[in-house]
Amino acid sequence: MPKVKNWQIGREMEYPYEGQRPKRQWAIVFDLNKCIACQTCTLACKTTWTSGQGQEYMFWNNVETKPYGGYPLGWDVRILEKLGRQDWEKNAPLEGKTVFEAAAPTERALHFFPKDEDWMYPNNGEDDCAGRVEGGCHIKDLPHDRWFFYLPRTCAHCTYPACLAACPRKAIYKRAEDGIVLIDQSRCKGYGECVRACPYKKSMYNPATRVSEKCVGCYPAVEQGLQPMCVQNCIGKIRIMGFISPPWTARADNPVDYLVHKKGIALPYYPQLGLEPNIYYIPPVHAPREYLAQMFGPQADDAVKRYLELRQDPIAQGLLVLMGSTDCILHSFKVADGLASGYDEKGGEIVQVPVVEPLHARAAYDEKLATVRTNTP
């Protein structure tokens, strides 16, 4: 089997096809400290792409509650359970096996096959409060602290997609121009191999058209220099879509490169699976570090520490303010004199925002309008 270079696990790994990186790679960074699971992203995607017959259950973008939520049910724990213990020391290559390396000779990737009922719980009651306050905690004797965080997920348009590797019809392809992974809707025969093989479970079978579908990265928008609908509509401004470089060609003025490579505060999720996924997360600072290490790899602890130190970094602050400030894709950014600016591919300015919004303090009682005002801190 060919060997490909996977920078996220720090080593070469086995993959069914030769490695060939796209000219540029679609990527989204999510700040999990800000996500409130309002599901606006989910609905933006749903109304754009999956309102037809057979797509009722589909959420190409979903938001689930960790540690217990999952769509489909238990997708993460089930693939981790299959993979078993795999060791990875900090600042060292992954010692363990990826899903490609751990696969039986009869398979392209280690996998599990979600059934009908596994798709029935897209964040339904995952974070409901457990009982009334005066009644005390409804769930007793939990084996861990009471915490949760929200995890928004799209297809990761992986550098080494398991869906593409597993498709026996070669109906899945990765676009050279932006790295977006697509299922050819005219060629797919609905074998469901991509549904089985994608460990993130972002390929979904359409029982009405009898072919499989997945997140298309909003490629028609991306082709026009616009960010995907889930990013454009994020009211929490927790996301930014751009193009990520591999670390050896990373640019400090590229927003995604800056967050992932330069600052090291955004990490891929479940990098140990070996797909080099291209959605990156700023880990939630309040979650147990052991859990974050399992989800984001051995650099999770450092990423949290660096994030907590951002108050001393006006450039990173400026970039976080640029998130959600424009529908356009930012190819570069600059922070100077308290202003953060974002630029298009040709260097034209798209947006400029103050790093800190000016503070206006007003009198509690407006004598001119004879009205009481409330200042919001």
Next chain:
Amino acid sequence: MRTAFWMAAILSNLGAHLGADIMAGKVALDLSVQPLKEDVFKEAKEEVVTLMAQPMVAPRPATTLTPEIRVRAVHDGHWIAFLLTWADTERSEAGRLGEFSDAVALEFPVKEEPLPPIFMGTKDMPVHLLHWRAQYQRDREKGPPEMKDLYPNMNPDMYPMDFKDQGKLQGISEEMREVYSHGKAAGNPQSYRKESAVDEIFAEGFGSSSIIHNPQSHGEGRWSDGRWAVVLARPLALVNGSVLVPGQPGHIGLAVWQGGQDEVGARKCVTMSWITLLMAGE
């Protein structure tokens, strides 16, 4: 992969020695008639053909679910028909998520000399396949299942451009609705109602198969007492495809899928070498 190749090569040679020829006697019947009754095969000699789990490309089955298939064949000078029977404890027509269809395929070399590799042919050495699926037969008999058939308890609010009261939307065409049905919008035959239970397919290697429009072949399956009996019939000369000539030997390959056991695509049981088809002369 190399091990699998050599294993397959060895088994292929073994199969060539062990496999019995299929005899297709001539009958004074019109085999182009649909549906063909199974009693047209009453005089035909039954051969038991050994199958094994497809060994060449992953993903592939770990075990052989269908170790044998029974084959009878007859021809009428213009058409040839096959009766294929095998054991399958459950009838599977696919439909809901993660459900797959029972199926059988007959493979023919497009050119007899030299014979293409039996595993789906190779570039410039195509094979011609007749692929019967229980799912397609259901399509033809009852139409493809609607979502409410598959999921009776589901309550979707509405679908785009599809309202009980069309009101001012009278001008909405089926083509406009199909924009919201990605497989149909892309023209994928898989997404439309199958008018025939049999797809005709050309292939030049694994993963290369493509459907032929306006297939001439037909087929009919019947499941009872834990066995499938499928009749497949084709003209001796398929347009731009394989040509069988009475009195001259031809070749066939076979594949079976047990959909209820998650067999689909490359997860199938297959013949490991070409089987000689002997057709009685005029």
